Amino acid sequence: TQLLEQSPQFLSIQEGENLTVYCNSSSVFSSLQWYRQEPGEGPVLLVTVVTGGEVKKLKRLTFQFGDARKDSSLHITAAQPGDTGLYLCAPRMTTDSWGKLQFGAGTQVVVTP
Amino acid sequence: NAGVTQTPKFQVLKTGQSMTLQCAQDMNHNSMYWYRQDPGMGLRLIYYSASEGTTDKGEVPNGYNVSRLNKREFSLRLESAAPSQTSVYFCASSEARASNQPQHFGDGTRLSIL
Numbered sequence A: 001t002q003l004l005e006q007s008p009q010f011l012s013i014q015e016g017e018n019l020t021v022y023c024n025s026s027s028v029f030s031s032l033q034w035y036r037q038e039p040g041e042g043p044v045l046l047v048t049v050v051t052g053g054e055v056k057k058l059k060r061l062t063f064q065f066g067d068a069r070k071d072s073s074l075h076i077t078a079a080q081p082g083d084t085g086l087y088l089c090a091p092r093m094t095t096d097s098w099g100k101l102q103f104g105a106g107t108q109v110v111v112t113p
Numbered sequence B: 001n002a003g004v005t006q007t008p009k010f011q012v013l014k015t016g017q018s019m020t021l022q023c024a025q026d027m028n029h030n031s032m033y034w035y036r037q038d039p040g041m042g043l044r045l046i047y048y049s050a051s052e053g054t055t056d057k058g059e060v061p062n063g064y065n066v067s068r069l070n071k072r073e074f075s076l077r078l079e080s081a082a083p084s085q086t087s088v089y090f091c092a093s094s095e096a097r098a099s100n101q102p103q104h105f106g107d108g109t110r111l112s113i114l
Helices: none
Strands: A004-007 A010-014 A019-025 A029-037 A044-049 A055-058 A061-065 A071-076 A085-093 A107-112 B004-007 B010-013 B019-025 B031-038 B042-049 B064-068 B074-078 B087-094 B109-113
Touching (some): A029 A061, A029 A071, A044 A061, A071 A085, A085 B042, B004 B087, B019 B031, B019 B087, B031 B064, B042 B074, B074 B087
Parallel strands (some): B010 B109
Antiparallel strands (some): A004 A019, A029 A044, A029 A085, A055 A061, B004 B019, B019 B074, B031 B042, B031 B087, B064 B074, B087 B109
8 A cells, every 4th residue: 555645634714715635645646536525424526637737627626636646636715614524535556456546534624604 | 326325324243243234236336345434544445346256355354254246235244343343334336447437435334343
């Protein structure tokens, strides 16, 4: 298992503020998925990024894949209480011949009205 | 749409007891997975099944066994439960391994071992 770091571990902000969470590794990713998990439920896919430097937008969420495919970020603009949840990055490592996902520990985001 | 269904949702066991966690998917997916989720450690893969009839160990397989009963069902068995196996267990499925299709998760089984 390759070292995968998500930061910060916890983020509490007011409604309307912006936030960014990060996913980093020393290994190269073949692709990366971001999931959101709400209490009592399983994770749900938000986006998949494949190409280095790729930027994808999903309403107020912007996902970026690093040029070297070793990192990714998720930026939320004008956060709303509905954005509250655990955000998990899940890359596929180029070193894994089976192509399994490896999940980060997650960033817990709390958006208060 | 049911998606991935896990049973039971909650379970309390005593050390040394055995039990089987059930998982079924109705999306005709080939690949299925069992994860455990512990605070601060993310989701860790216990076992996976690339297709019906095949199973392989993941990152933390010790103390567990699995059965891919058919294409729909993938069960996880704890033969002799230990307190270290207290966790939330998630089953997931996807169309195929190593694809960029999403993994679809159940809502989890919350297991406490006393």
